[in-house]
Amino acid sequence: MTAVVSLGCDRFSRARPEFVMSDADSFPLGAATTLAELADDPHPRLALLRAHEPVSWLPELDGWLVTRRDLALSVMRDAETFTVDDPRFSTAQVVGPSMLSLDGDPHSRHREAFTAPFRPREVYDGFASFIEEETDRLVTALEPAGACELRRAFAGPLAVAVVTHALGLFDTPAATVLSWYDAIVKSVSDITAGHEAGPAGTAAYRQFRAAVEATVAEQDPSSLLVSAAGRLALPEVASNAAVLMFGGIETTEGMITNALLQLLQHPDQLDLVREDPRLLDGAIEESLRLEPGAAVVDRYATRDTVLGQTAIRRGDLVSVSLTGANRDPDVFSDPDRFDVRRKNTRLQLAFAHGPHYCLAAHLARLETRIALQRLLQRLPGLRLDRDRPTAPHGLVFRKVPALHVLWHKPA
Numbered sequence: 001m002t003a004v005v006s007l008g009c010d011r012f013s014r015a016r017p018e019f020v021m022s023d024a025d026s027f028p029l030g031a032a033t034t035l036a037e038l039a040d041d042p043h044p045r046l047a048l049l050r051a052h053e054p055v056s057w058l059p060e061l062d063g064w065l066v067t068r069r070d071l072a073l074s075v076m077r078d079a080e081t082f083t084v085d086d087p088r089f090s091t092a093q094v095v096g097p098s099m100l101s102l103d104g105d106p107h108s109r110h111r112e113a114f115t116a117p118f119r120p121r122e123v124y125d126g127f128a129s130f131i132e133e134e135t136d137r138l139v140t141a142l143e144p145a146g147a148c149e150l151r152r153a154f155a156g157p158l159a160v161a162v163v164t165h166a167l168g169l170f171d172t173p174a175a176t177v178l179s180w181y182d183a184i185v186k187s188v189s190d191i192t193a194g195h196e197a198g199p200a201g202t203a204a205y206r207q208f209r210a211a212v213e214a215t216v217a218e219q220d221p222s223s224l225l226v227s228a229a230g231r232l233a234l235p236e237v238a239s240n241a242a243v244l245m246f247g248g249i250e251t252t253e254g255m256i257t258n259a260l261l262q263l264l265q266h267p268d269q270l271d272l273v274r275e276d277p278r279l280l281d282g283a284i285e286e287s288l289r290l291e292p293g294a295a296v297v298d299r300y301a302t303r304d305t306v307l308g309q310t311a312i313r314r315g316d317l318v319s320v321s322l323t324g325a326n327r328d329p330d331v332f333s334d335p336d337r338f339d340v341r342r343k344n345t346r347l348q349l350a351f352a353h354g355p356h357y358c359l360a361a362h363l364a365r366l367e368t369r370i371a372l373q374r375l376l377q378r379l380p381g382l383r384l385d386r387d388r389p390t391a392p393h394g395l396v397f398r399k400v401p402a403l404h405v406l407w408h409k410p411a
């Protein structure tokens, strides 16, 4: 969740004409790169940038784009030089400081209050049966139709239900969580685009905070919010809970639909997975590698520095293209190929790296694995609706706008 909502910064706020002009000469590929192209079909352009300008100045981004995997790791590992803690970070403007917008000791303090349920063993014990039940409920409702749009009918509702469960917002219906989420995301997006945020986002965040506070007041020891409140002040619990909500909804919806799309687009690879279900994990990692649900994470240089061969100035936006790094041919041979048996696919960086490594990566993997297993088992002949083709789209969050699928109706 470039860190999560926009994993979110203000990309359009800083005009530095003299700098941009001189750098258009030094970085001709960057100068010719448009955000529309990166949102639409980024891979050919990212391959060019990676080969010739692995740290490139993009005037349209008003920042640097890093596309080589080793350089991406250098940025994400070094939070002292490349921080998230910057006033331009739009998510923090709406929800206040959280683990996503802090570095150093304050980051650890916020993050550690939430880590316990997201460790591998705890994720399995705490979530597997809930995800199975929720998945089965959704699939049972879909089954008779023989066709559906899977993003809205399945992946979105599953992601919302799991996050609501993770937070321990027990009395809040998923539809309410989703309406808050939509309003807050809209505010963050407005700020990101340089517009004034309307009142709806603030109102939704106020209601979200009230629900968080009511949950904490209940003192149910099984709620994550209650345990976090033992270590953080209430506004901090709420801001981090909002970040978990952002992190858990849009990205996971993308992760599930992108993975299913890849499998259905590659019947030979799907056959391998059907023959040996252990390969499903490889399929999920490969999908994360080829189309990470969060395509970039943003950092800000805290000092003048050099990255690779490139001088970066204090205050510059440094955007790490996880999508670019994940197809680095120095690490992944034949990098555009979807190969469920690829040996080193776990080197993909879809969950970022370093101190902001996705808190819930194990949960997102478990959720996607159960979702795909159940869909493939319970919807025989599952296939893409060829009359409604689709492809992932988006600059920060990349996912299919809709995923229309068909299967054999039960007799």
Ligand code: HEM
Residues within 6 Å of the ligand: 001, 002, 003, 004, 007, 084, 099, 100, 101, 111, 162, 163, 243, 244, 245, 247, 248, 249, 251, 252, 255, 288, 292, 293, 294, 297, 298, 350, 351, 352, 353, 355, 356, 357, 358, 359, 360, 361, 363, 364
């Ligand atoms: C249940 C699902 C998820 C939850 C609750 C969640 C939550 C979070 C949280 C709280 C953070 C901030 C960690 C920190 O700053 O210390 C984070 C970071 C991140 N998450 Fe997730 N996440 C989920 C799923 C995903 C998925 C599916 C993806 C992508 C496929 C993803 C990608 C990321 C990335 C790239 C970051 C790092 C942001 C940055 O470094 O700026 N997350 N996530």
